[in-house]
Amino acid sequence: MTAITALEQAVVRYPGRPDAALRAVDFAVRSGERVGLAGDNGSGKTTLLLALAGLRPLASGRLLHGGRQVVLREQLRRLRRDVGIVFQNADDQLFLPTVLEDVAFGPLNLGCGQEEARARAVETLGTLGAAGLAHAPTHTLSGGQKRIVALATVLAMRPRAVLLDEPTNDLDARGVARLEEILVTGGLALVLVSHDHAFLARVATRTVCLHDGAILAPG
Numbered sequence: 001m002t003a004i005t006a007l008e009q010a011v012v013r014y015p016g017r018p019d020a021a022l023r024a025v026d027f028a029v030r031s032g033e034r035v036g037l038a039g040d041n042g043s044g045k046t047t048l049l050l051a052l053a054g055l056r057p058l059a060s061g062r063l064l065h066g067g068r069q070v071v072l073r074e075q076l077r078r079l080r081r082d083v084g085i086v087f088q089n090a091d092d093q094l095f096l097p098t099v100l101e102d103v104a105f106g107p108l109n110l111g112c113g114q115e116e117a118r119a120r121a122v123e124t125l126g127t128l129g130a131a132g133l134a135h136a137p138t139h140t141l142s143g144g145q146k147r148i149v150a151l152a153t154v155l156a157m158r159p160r161a162v163l164l165d166e167p168t169n170d171l172d173a174r175g176v177a178r179l180e181e182i183l184v185t186g187g188l189a190l191v192l193v194s195h196d197h198a199f200l201a202r203v204a205t206r207t208v209c210l211h212d213g214a215i216l217a218p219g
Helices: 045-052 073-082 099-109 114-127 143-155 173-185 197-203
Strands: 005-012 022-029 034-038 060-065 083-086 161-165 189-193 206-211
Touching: 005 045, 022 045, 022 060, 022 189, 034 045, 034 197, 045 083, 045 161, 045 189, 060 073, 073 083, 083 143, 099 114, 099 143, 114 143, 143 161, 143 173, 173 197, 189 197
Parallel strands: 034 189, 034 206, 083 161, 161 189
Antiparallel strands: 005 022, 005 060
16 A cells, blocks of 8 residues: 655754764555654654654655655645645644634635635534634643643644654543544554653554654564
């Protein structure tokens, strides 16, 4: 099955750092799979997510979308329609006055009209059990509420795959259980970065471990 997004021999470097953040990484995300991504702090997990979403350029190697190398701006735009990312810090995704405006922003940016974008936002918040937050000022939300709204901003764009960086941060036990239900039953391809190995074991269909920017062999 052709991968939705994939990296081949990907190398990522950051300015001023002698070692590569990713070292010859091969990684693919296909429809229906939920990939857990484990590893110590600084192992390259967040960098891998950014590279898969086309948000971190490669020093060498290839980024693929639907089996084709992403090299043109239009190809990158299509990739970002299919692949959404939920950042570790929810505040990085919430910047408009109200929740509804934040969740509708993505669909508007994809070309939806105001009415359709608003309808998508309302529907997505309802699916996540957060309909009551629609008109709340974003800055008044708790950490857990911001986490759910940040996920809603991505799901409202109806991607094929979602990349989530530490999605259980700021969630209580009830919130984690609800998140697990949403992720397992949603039918989306997922990549999940988490230090919570029990959460990964319950949600992921397979798990990959990173160490010093490289993927460890199974076992």
